[in-house]
Amino acid sequence: MTVHNIRHGDASDGAFAEAVGGRLSRIDGPAKITGAAKYAVEQQLEGLAYAVLVESTIASGKVRAIDTTAAEVAPGVLQVLTPDTIISLKTAADWFGTPPPDKPYCPLARDITFSGQHVAAVVAETFERAVAAAALVKVSYEETPAIVDLSDGKAGDGIAIDAMTKEWGDAQGAFASAPVRICAAYNTPREYQAPMEPHGLIARWEGDRLTVWEPSQWLDGMARTYAEWFGVPFENVRLVSPYIGGGFGSKALALSHGAVAACAAKMLGRPVRLVMTRPQTFTGYGGRAATRQTVTIGADVQGKIQSIVHRGVNETSIDGMWVEPLGSVTSIMYTTPNFSSKQNVVRVNSVVPGAMRAPGENPSAFGIESAIDELAYEVGIDPLEIRLRNYAEQDPHAKKAWSTRQLREAFAAGAERFGWSRRTPEPRSMRDGNQLIGWGVAAGTYPVRRAYGEALVRILADGSVEVESSSIDMGQGTYTILAQTAAETLGVRADDVVVKLGDSRFPRAGVTGGSRLAGVMTGAVYKAATSALDQLVGLAISDPRSPFHALQANTLVVANGRIASPRGDGPDVSVAELLKSVGRDHIEATGDTMPANSTPEDRYKNYTTIAMSVPHTEGDYSRHSWCAHFIEVRVDEDFGTVRVSRVVSALDSGRLYNPKLAESQWKGGIIMGIGQALLEEGIVDRRHGRIVNNNLADYLVPTNADIPDIEVISVGIPDLHSSVLGGKGVGELAIVGVAPAIANAVFHATGKRIRDLPITLEKLI
Amino acid sequence: MTKTTIPVHLDINGRDHDLQLEPRVTLLDALRDRLGLTGTKKGCDHGQCGACTVHIDGERVLACLTLAAQVEGRTVTTIEGLAREGEMHPVQAAFLEQDAFQCGYCTPGQIMSAVACIREGHAGSDEEIREYMAGNLCRCGAYPHIVAAVRQAALEAAS
Numbered sequence: 068m069t070v071h072n073i074r075h076g077d078a079s080d081g082a083f084a085e086a087v088g089g090r091l092s093r094i095d096g097p098a099k100i101t102g103a104a105k106y107a108v109e110q111q112l113e114g115l116a117y118a119v120l121v122e123s124t125i126a127s128g129k130v131r132a133i134d135t136t137a138a139e140v141a142p143g144v145l146q147v148l149t150p151d152t153i154i155s156l157k158t159a160a161d162w163f164g165t166p167p168p169d170k171p172y173c174p175l176a177r178d179i180t181f182s183g184q185h186v187a188a189v190v191a192e193t194f195e196r197a198v199a200a201a202a203l204v205k206v207s208y209e210e211t212p213a214i215v216d217l218s219d220g221k222a223g224d225g226i227a228i229d230a231m232t233k234e235w236g237d238a239q240g241a242f243a244s245a246p247v248r249i250c251a252a253y254n255t256p257r258e259y260q261a262p263m264e265p266h267g268l269i270a271r272w273e274g275d276r277l278t279v280w281e282p283s284q285w286l287d288g289m290a291r292t293y294a295e296w297f298g299v300p301f302e303n304v305r306l307v308s309p310y311i312g313g314g315f316g317s318k319a320l321a322l323s324h325g326a327v328a329a330c331a332a333k334m335l336g337r338p339v340r341l342v343m344t345r346p347q348t349f350t351g352y353g354g355r356a357a358t359r360q361t362v363t364i365g366a367d368v369q370g371k372i373q374s375i376v377h378r379g380v381n382e383t384s385i386d387g388m389w390v391e392p393l394g395s396v397t398s399i400m401y402t403t404p405n406f407s408s409k410q411n412v413v414r415v416n417s418v419v420p421g422a423m424r425a426p427g428e429n430p431s432a433f434g435i436e437s438a439i440d441e442l443a444y445e446v447g448i449d450p451l452e453i454r455l456r457n458y459a460e461q462d463p464h465a466k467k468a469w470s471t472r473q474l475r476e477a478f479a480a481g482a483e484r485f486g487w488s489r490r491t492p493e494p495r496s497m498r499d500g501n502q503l504i505g506w507g508v509a510a511g512t513y514p515v516r517r518a519y520g521e522a523l524v525r526i527l528a529d530g531s532v533e534v535e536s537s538s539i540d541m542g543q544g545t546y547t548i549l550a551q552t553a554a555e556t557l558g559v560r561a562d563d564v565v566v567k568l569g570d571s572r573f574p575r576a577g578v579t580g581g582s583r584l585a586g587v588m589t590g591a592v593y594k595a596a597t598s599a600l601d602q603l604v605g606l607a608i609s610d611p612r613s614p615f616h617a618l619q620a621n622t623l624v625v626a627n628g629r630i631a632s633p634r635g636d637g638p639d640v641s642v643a644e645l646l647k648s649v650g651r652d653h654i655e656a657t658g659d660t661m662p663a664n665s666t667p668e669d670r671y672k673n674y675t676t677i678a679m680s681v682p683h684t685e686g687d688y689s690r691h692s693w694c695a696h697f698i699e700v701r702v703d704e705d706f707g708t709v710r711v712s713r714v715v716s717a718l719d720s721g722r723l724y725n726p727k728l729a730e731s732q733w734k735g736g737i738i739m740g741i742g743q744a745l746l747e748e749g750i751v752d753r754r755h756g757r758i759v760n761n762n763l764a765d766y767l768v769p770t771n772a773d774i775p776d777i778e779v780i781s782v783g784i785p786d787l788h789s790s791v792l793g794g795k796g797v798g799e800l801a802i803v804g805v806a807p808a809i810a811n812a813v814f815h816a817t818g819k820r821i822r823d824l825p826i827t828l829e830k831l832i
Numbered sequence: 833m834t835k836t837t838i839p840v841h842l843d844i845n846g847r848d849h850d851l852q853l854e855p856r857v858t859l860l861d862a863l864r865d866r867l868g869l870t871g872t873k874k875g876c877d878h879g880q881c882g883a884c885t886v887h888i889d890g891e892r893v894l895a896c897l898t899l900a901a902q903v904e905g906r907t908v909t910t911i912e913g914l915a916r917e918g919e920m921h922p923v924q925a926a927f928l929e930q931d932a933f934q935c936g937y938c939t940p941g942q943i944m945s946a947v948a949c950i951r952e953g954h955a956g957s958d959e960e961i962r963e964y965m966a967g968n969l970c971r972c973g974a975y976p977h978i979v980a981a982v983r984q985a986a987l988e989a990a991s
Contacts, residue, residue, distance in 0.1 A: 092928050099936030100924045100943060102871015102911035109870035142836065194865060195856050263875045263883055263937040263971050312873070312937030313971050345876040542934025542972050731931045731977060738973030763880040763969060772966035774975040776958075 085561035087551050087589070087792060090727035094561065095310070095546040104310045107280040108267045108342055115269070116145055118331050118341035119197040120324060121187035121204045122350065123179045126213035126416040126756030127385075130177050130186055130206060137203040138189055143196030146335055147204065148188040150175045153330050159295035162288060162320065162578075164676030172296060174326035179208065180385040181416050182757040183350025185323055190331050190339060213416040213756040216257075217357050217382050225380060225413030228390050233398045233464055236405030241374035245365025249441050252361045253434040254823045255806075257382075257749030257758070259354035260423050261768055264312020266351060267342030268325050270332040276303045277329060283308040284319040285578040286537045286571040291675035292321035293329060301675070309569040311541035315739075316422030318541070319580050322352050349761035354749065356381040356391045356420035358430040362438040365405075370446040370453045372401055377408040377434070387419030388412070392427035396512055396803070397435045398464040399691070401457040406464075416756045422580060424739055425799035428513050429806075436509035436807035437822060440814065449492060450508050450811060451482055462689035470688040470788035471795075473719035474510060477695040477782045481717035482508075484780060485697035494818035502701040504712075505816025511804025513796050514683035515690035515789040516581035519673050520588045521574035524553055524595040525655035526603060530628050530643035532557055532564045534595075537674075538576035538588050539569050542735075543798055544728035545584060551725060552589045552792070556596035558625040559642070574657055575674035582692070582796025583680075587660060589724055590791030595658025600625060602654050603642065610649040614638040660791065688788045692795040694718040696737070696808040702816045707831035709813060711741050714777040721795035722785040733779045733801040740805025742769040748825050840901050844869065845913025853900055860884045860895035863910060871911035871940045875969070882968030885941035885948075886910050892948035911940035914947065922988050923947050926981035934972035942968045946982045955986035 084091040098104035123130075135147040150173050158167040176184045187204050191197035214221045242248060268281035277297065283289050286306040294301045311318060328341035343351050358381045365374035379393030394408030423429075443453040458475060461468050482488070490506045491497055497504040525533040534553050540546045550564040567573060576588065604623045607615045607630055615623060615630075618637040623630050631639040646654070661670060673679040683690045699713035714737055723729040746767035750759045760766045779801075785793030806824060813831070814820045821830050842849045844867065851866055860877070863869040863886075875883035877896045884895040887909040914921045923946045926932070933939040945968045949955050954964035961982045962975070970978065 092931065093933075095936070096928045096933075097920075099933060099939050100911075100927050101915060101920070102869075102940050104936055105870060106873075106937065109864065111868050111870075193854070194861060195854055261971055263881060263935065263969065264873070265875065310937075311935060313935040315971070342874075345878065345880070542936065544934075727931055731934055731972075731974060734976055735934060735973030738975060739971075762878060763876045764878070768969060768971060769973070769975070770966040770969060771975045771978060772962045774962070774973075777976050 085551060086555040087724050091547055091551055091561055091725055093544060093547050094550050106264060106310045106312055107282045107308050108269055108340055110269055110280050112338045114337045116190050116335060116337045116339050117194040117197045118188050118190045118328055118339050119201040120185050120347060121201050123182055123184040123186050125179055125208045125210045126182040128179050128208050128210040131209050132207050133187055134205040138200040141200035141203055143192040144189060144200045146190040148331060150177045154334060156296040156326060157298050159292045162677050164672060164678050174323035181418050182755060188327050215753050215756040216415055216751045217359060217413055222413050222415060225411035228410050228412055231392060231394060231410035233394055233408045238374045238376045238405040238407035241405035242363055242365035242376055245373045246368050247366045247446055249445050250363040251822055253437055255358045255430045255433060257354055257357045258423060258743060258747045259349055259749060259766060260315040260317040262313025262315055265343045265345060265348050268328050269338055269340045270329040271338035272333050275299050278305045280307045282311040282318050284314045284580055287575050287674040288578055289321040290571045296326055306571040308539055311539055314541045315424045316580060317352055319578050324351055345763060346761040349758045350418050353418045353421035355423035356389055358391055358393055360393055360434040362434045364438055364442050366442055368446060370442060370448050370456055372403045372457050374405040375403050379410040381412055382415045383412045384417050384419035385414050389420040393431050395427040396431040399462055400435055402459040402463050425513055425803045428803045432511055432803045433806045436804055437810050440811040451478060451487060465684040465689045467684055467689045470690040471784055471786040472693055473782045474693040477693060477717035477719055480780050480782050481695045481697045481715050485715040487697060494815055501704045503704050503816040505700045505812035507698050507808045507812025507815055509696055509804040509808035509811060511694045511800060512691045513582060513800040513803055515795045516583040517681040518577040518583055518587055519659060519661045520576045520591040521657060521659040522591040522595045523574045523655060523657045524599045525653050526599055528643060528646050528652045530641055532559055534566045534592055535573040536568055536576055536588060537571050537573040538584055539579050543732055544725055547728060548585060548589060548724040549592050552592045553596045556593055557600055559628045577674050578677060582798045585724055586790030586794050590660045591658050593791055595656050598656035598658055599654055602656060606649050607645055612649050614640055614648055690789045692720045692800040694800055696804050698808040698812050700809060700812040700816055707828035709745055709826055712775050717780040717782050718801060719783040720797045720800060721783045721789055722793035723781060724794055729797045730779050732797050734777045736801030737777055737805050738769050738774055740802040744806040744809035745825050841904055844908045845910060855901055857900050858896055859898040859900045859903055862900035869910055869912055873937055873940055883938050883941040885944040887944060892945050911944060923985040926985040930977045930981040932974050932977040932981040934974055938968060938970045942978055950986045950989055955982050
């Protein structure tokens with residue numbers, strides 16, 4: 068009935084700010100900059116009680132006894148929870164939806180497998196009283212020897228993860244006969260997401276209905292977990308998360324502290340707030356696993372790769388499984404006729420590691436993008452040239468065409484802007500006084516992960532529009548880009564669109580992770596808005612009360628909040644006037660991106676598990692975002708201190724729904740990458756298996772003074788194989804490749820190849 | 833219950849508040865949990881992140897390291913008190929224009945620091961801004977845009 072033209076421009080296609088592709092400022096911005104935005108645990112509830120966790124001080128063993136006597140009689144204490152007193156829960160399914168074992172789940176531990184495990188909790192009338200009483204809980208243990216980290220002599224070689232094996236050709240044989248051979252080991256330490264908002268929640272029960280205000284990257288997945296723990300229907304659990312103070316992968320799952328708070332609320336019959344202390348955020352959930360890789364490359368004397376042999380190891384916990392896919396970039400970045408990648412995981416006494424910005428791709432790129440630089444120096448060609456010489460014209464692993472791969476364009480644009488041609492190749496050949504200057508390059512990539520989403524679009528009687536979705540905005544700009552999508556599709560101003568997110572009562576959405584949200588949700592809003600528009604035009608044409616009824620038009624045009632015939636030969640009325648004339652106070656439509664024959668079971672599974680994610684190599688294409696980082700470092704020759712002084716990155720995220728906000732996310736990823744390269748490392752106490760630097764003064768994240776100007780260049784083109792509106796992933800891409808670009812720059816500056824992150828001064832002097 | 837609380841009178845954003853508090857209650861928790869002024873954020877509770885930055889008698893101070901009882905007789909300004917008669921403070925407007933935030937959680941503290949940074953005369957160059965804004969962590973990595981926003985607001989203040 069209606070014809071909708073989507074404009075498919077390049078990344079700068081926003082002719083006006085409010086359309087998709089425009090540089091609209093964040094519509095949630097005013098609430099955030101005035102302090103009006105209420106984050107999850109900031110809800111002011113009547114009768115709120117405060118819970119504080121008590122954690123294990125050993126890394127391995129058993130709780131022998133918990134003496135709660137003093138805590139129970141401390142002022143204001145309402146309840147002390149231990150494994151013996153907390154109510155019993157059921158085990159919930161994992162994030163794949165795998166049916167769980169039929170056994171009880173206790174979020175407070177008797178068997179200790181890492182330092183910092185929750186063993187008790189105190190609930191009191193005020194936060195201060197809960198903190199004071201928690202310090203009075205006395206826990207005694209039977210301690211057993213712990214495996215503190217990957218380098219522990221007891222750690223062993225671990226478990227082979229066969230699903231990670233990727234092989235073609237004869238990698239070992241081709242390496243043995245290659246004229247140029249390099250082999251090196253690359254290590255990354257434990258790293259932490261460290262969002263500025265600590266994890267926490269408020270749980271409130273009303274009968275058998277639970278409301279949880281909790282920062283969440285996945286409302287429907289977390290609601291399912293709470294429902295399964297407490298044995299109540301999914302519909303009985305409401306997750307509310309209107310703003311999220313950073314997640315970076317860490318806020319996607321319901322965790323044991325959430326179970327403790329929800330148990331306490333149920334047992335007390337009062338709403339309970341529990342917020343982790345900053346130190347608890349280092350053990351209450353997992354950061355990025357420590358990794359070890361060896362990368363072996365065989366090449367000809369021109370630097371053309373003939374073989375890559377890659378072996379990776381990551382740590383996991385004693386009783387959980389986390390696989391950080393270390394061969395993910397290794398297997399696709401460069402073309403090679405022979406390839407082998409295998410991976411083990413090693414159990415250590417740690418909390419189970421988790422997702423942190425580009426899990427897999429990030430450490431994987433540190434290995435291969437350092438190794439290719441080593442190969443460039445081995446054969447004596449430019450590090451940029453060797454990347455072009457081995458450019459993969461198709462996905463070397465999947466043997467499929469790229470949907471789009473603007474990596475060559477990224478190298479060209481970045482090199483031009485950075486001035487790469489002025490680089491002198493010899494290490495220590497560029498200096499400024501006592502500062503050694505190094506220029507490094509590295510590429511990055513992240514797959515286009517896809518799932519499905521739903522959204523509701525409602526046109527109200529005054530002509531304004533509401534969009535509802537249980538997806539979330541943790542700073543990526545969801546509120547804004549969904550307003551732009553609805554505004555463009557419906558022909559209204561973005562100012563007239565109200566976007567409501569972060570409530571599991573709204574139409575459903577899968578996990579906000581893997582950089583998939585923008586592509587999924589703009590598609591869902593586009594479809595919902597298109598349906599609403601069809602309804603509106605349909606009413607205008609067919610309703611006898613409509614001013615357009617006599618026109619006998621086939622279609623009508625909606626623009627600037629007004630509806631008219633395409634030829635302009637009939638009435639021209641506002642959407643509000645039309646709705647009034649046909650006696651409607653609103654029109655609404657739900658849209659989703661699910662296959663048409665999806666069952667309710669499919670939908671539930673899609674939104675509450677990750678089992679329905681669409682492979683990025685589905686069908687004829689391999690879909691990825693790409694980037695190239697050009698980075699200058701200055702190394703003090705005497706002290707070995709490294710400062711990043713200049714960054715130019717060119718990135719292909721396909722079409723950008725809002726370049727202003729995408730650029731912010733890219734820069735944020737690059738800055739987290741600078742932290743990874745130079746600062747960030749969880750330091751393990753080898754006697755007790757504790758994270759020594761579990762706070763923001765000792766676990767160093769970049770500060771403003773650490774960060775230079777950063778220039779980002781979009782080289783993407785719309786990729787309609789990747790999403791409805793042509794975008795690829797933004798959030799995770801830009802961190803990938805930053806650490807190797809810095810390590811490569813440090814080599815250029817100093818002649819020292821640092822293969823062990825972070826690159827701290829003692830490794831250079 | 834034994835008497836463990838004391839009366840505390842607070843002047844916050846030009847309004848008087850009379851509270852009955854335990855002496856150990858921090859200004860941050862008084863703002864957030866007793867007064868519902870949740871614009872001031874808790875990121876670390878140990879003076880390491882700057883998310884709780886407020887102004888006391890016009891100077892930037894970490895509310896998590898300040899007891900509520902310490903600010904009796906002094907004036908406290910929080911992010912909620914920065915706008916005047918509904919008009920955003922120029923620093924707030926610059927943060928919006930420059931996209932100097934993403935998740936928004938460190939933002940109130942950044943803005944309170946930025947207002948003070950300019951007032952102190954520490955916004956003379958990008959290098960100086962970076963140094964004097966280094967006490968406010970932003971994990972989303974908005975730093976280059978924060979510098980741009982502070983520079984813009986400082987230029988507006990000087991003109």
